[in-house]
Amino acid sequence: MRIQRVSKAVAVGAAMALALSACAPGGPGDSNPTATDSAGGGNGAEVTNSGLADLGDVTTKDDTIKLTVGAPEFISYNGFTPNTYSTYNSSIVDRMFAGFTYFGTDGTIYPNEDLGSFEKISDDPLTIKYTINENAKWSDGTPITTADAVLAWSVQNLNLNKGSKDKPLFSSVSTDLGDTVPKGPQGAADSKEFTVEFKEPDPDWQIQTWMLHPAHVVAEKGGLTTEEFVEAARAGDSKKLEKAAKFWNEGWMTKPGTLPDEADMPVSGPYKLDSWKAGESVTLTANEDYYGTPAATKNLTFRFVEDAAMVQALQNKDLDVINPQPTVDTLAQLQGLGDAVNIQQGDTLTWEHLDFNFAKGNAFTNLELRKAFAMCVPRQQIVDNLIKPLNPEAKVMNAREVFPFQENYQEIVDAAYDGRYDEVDIEGAKKILEEQDAVGTEVRIGYSKPNERRTNEVAAIKSSCDQAGFEVKDAGDPKFFAPGGTQDRGDYEVALFAWAGSGQISSGQNIYGTGKPQNYGKYSNEQVDAEWATLASSLDPAVHKEQTKKIEKLLWDDLYGIPLFAHPGLSASGSDINNVRHTATQDQIVWNAQQWVRAE
């Protein structure tokens, strides 16, 4: 047989090929890789407060840390327009721009001393003086000046518009500074100092954005000098600014994968954009001309990865830091990796609550029934079963304006709430229902579906409150918040959802005030309105605290709703990465990315 001969030849040939392939093993003599000891693989610098840790002298390490905050693609250098604003985009661009303040891990506001300082010089009218550091400059060498503050003000100014306020010149996510600070930042365009004067007292003045994008680039693209730009903005000359505004709105939007010209995108923060591979990753590289504490690691690569792929990518060292949605499964997988990873767990500034519907004719306009419902909601059980597996330190939340991990939480809760709804009291609830002749009251709990956790919460409430005589119904609906949906029609007794804390002091006014846009349940209480008005017009933190105590007490006594818990957060990092710290704020795990560094 021919075939047999051939196959023999092949066998001999294969053996020969192997023998010929090499006479000696390849590579260096010792093939055992030397075990590297990671000395001090702990968490890095000592943490003293909720702000950025002091790392001492930092020299940028030539290394790359790869991380992901989620699957969505990078959008634009300008993440401040309604189209481009997203937490994912912000987690990248926020590394590139310095602001006068930043949020610590518990939402506390800290000044960013790298950029400059500020002080309140008058209470009435509220006037703040900002001083930019002498050496603060954009990465192209242009000094950071008042002109940049004027740009930040202009983009948030609806008075610069094409005819009417709903057609603003600059399409920005934040829009109120034109009315609250009518004159904008005062001071010579090229000076390092400016003052801003608020028309009304604004308790949240510290977190207003006064530093955003480079004014000299926007002015130049608009065919103006920086001085002309500042003059036109202050004069409200919309016509003159049109071209510059068009550039601000669209000029930084590029084809996915191509970055704008480097000259057009100088940065004021520790990192700048280096490369972008569409659909894959964006790499930031350290801004060599940064005037403050330099970045600890030279490159940060943000990859766009789905939650489902994150843990294995971390295990395979394709990623160093991941920020998945917190689920019990993900946590279990991470815990399975043992010492190879550090897991960061904790609360976030988003909190879940049950809100009553106060619309006319609704059963819960009756305070007694609200009390009965509050008695039977098994809050501790919900936290124990649904939240503690993710965050062992989770607590039942007993306030609306402060979170359990914040400093003044205990003081405010002590003043506002006596613990009467801590324990489930079925008998008490039953008694009230019988007294009110309301046994069998239907309670439709509405929420946005699909949301497994909320479905479980409703189930827990049902099994407890049905014993007391309510008839709880799961009214979860994908269109709960949509126009014509359950919430819009008012076809619910209790709404179950969450607010994301923004760090603002006065934002609650929009939720609890009569006729305010976020007061979905149409709650109205004159006293609450009055206390909020006092709070919002004061600049004194002591007053804020006292007012918060009063408001919380009123909302507890009147039972606006029932706070449940703060949402848990989860992230993980390779154990060789130092200084990765959990934060409760929406900045997410990347909030201190400029401090991350791989252990030697």
Next chain:
Amino acid sequence: MWKFILKRLGSAIGVLFGASLLLYILVINAGDPLSDLRESNAENREYLMQQRIDYMNLEQPWYLRYWTWLTGASRCIIGQCDLGRNINGIEVADLLGNAASSTLRLVFLATVIAAILGIAIGVLTAVRQYSGLDYLVTFLTFLFFSLPVFWAAVLLKEFLAIGYNNWLANPQISIGTSIAIGVVLGLILQMFLGGSLKRRGITFIITAVFVPLILQYTLWLNFYRYPQMGPAVIVVLTVLLALSATAMSVGMKEKKVLYPALISAALVLVAYYATFSLLQNANAWVLIFGAILSVVIPGLVGWFMGGRLKRIAAGVSVTVGFVGAGLTVIDHLFRAWPGFLEVKGRPIATIGSSTANLKGTFWDHFLDNATQLLLPTILLAIISLASYSRYTRSSMLEVQQQDYIRTARSKGLSERTVIFRHAFRNALIPIATIAAFDFAGLIGGAVITESVFGWKGMGELFITGLRAVDPAPVMAFFLVTGTAAVLFNLLADIVYALLDPRIRV
């Protein structure tokens, strides 16, 4: 034929138009594009909602919105597509370009591999119907077919990426494991090669002894970190190939085929040295050009030396030349591997289509792309393997029942000729249809595969658009997949007509 094609094209356009209208209406009613803002507690929520309503024209009636899209999209005919912008203000045409290229890279190789392997397995199992091999392969293909993609991806990552990378840091295979691998491979190989009991036994014993020895030898060579081949191995292998290809086609005595084959093998050696430094700093063009030359030159040699057997001679020479060129490329990959391990310590990644900012030579990037493609390609290929092999098997079995096969056998033709000349060619006809459909379907994106491996392809474009109730990207997705489906359908019909003269019109 032309009338038929034109008629089909006409109805295809009608179908596309109707489907686009339907899809557009479905998408804009698929949810609430403002839902994320409704739950926002930003102070200027109303303003932001109004901005989005204006931007997305949400206040216009559906037919106006559709018309706006249609007029933009229909300009594709004159080469000036305007597919609109997505919810983030990015040109959808740009997104589509990236998504399509990413999906094609992901899917193309997998489809080709699945088709070739699937057809081969199908033929083999049909020829050996109801043998142990048939049962085993049937079992395996059904197992693969029913694998949940998501779960299989997790397993692949666990073993082929994380496990392999860990192993590669210090490659070790214990003697016991090597013997076990040898025994298993021996069992599988004897099943594939078949034959009498004695032959099976010999195959098994040789493999079971040979494989553990190779494994230990390669470990001693540190082959897995420092692979090496060198010109000697290439020459031995190409000469062997030249000999066996000649023997299989016309027999060793036929010098008109043997000599060009051997000359091609010699040319491979010459080319190896001639191109050595060029290939050290290669680029894609060098590889493409080289591939073309490796086909053309041996082809010409065979053609002019083959005389009356010039077709066969050219075929054999091309095979030898092309495989030799392939081996040369592999040799360069081997040389680049240690350097590649230095820039990418854990070669098989679990996510993405390339390593960000990889600094290295052409070969490092080549290896990087290959290692990144490996897992998703394996996954997609083993899943679509099943359909190809099953269809081929049943098609082969059906053809083998035909009268002309019996006639061919009774004429005394060898079994190989009967199977490959007469049965296989005819069995391929229905497979052509399946392949066309399969490819059209795959362009639509392997949504789950893309997402678990972190690729942003067509599937992702569709899902992201749909979740945001953003019609522009979804319609762009439809434009490509819908057109592909219609075109490949048409193509399948034409190929069908070409392959089967009976149905020509």
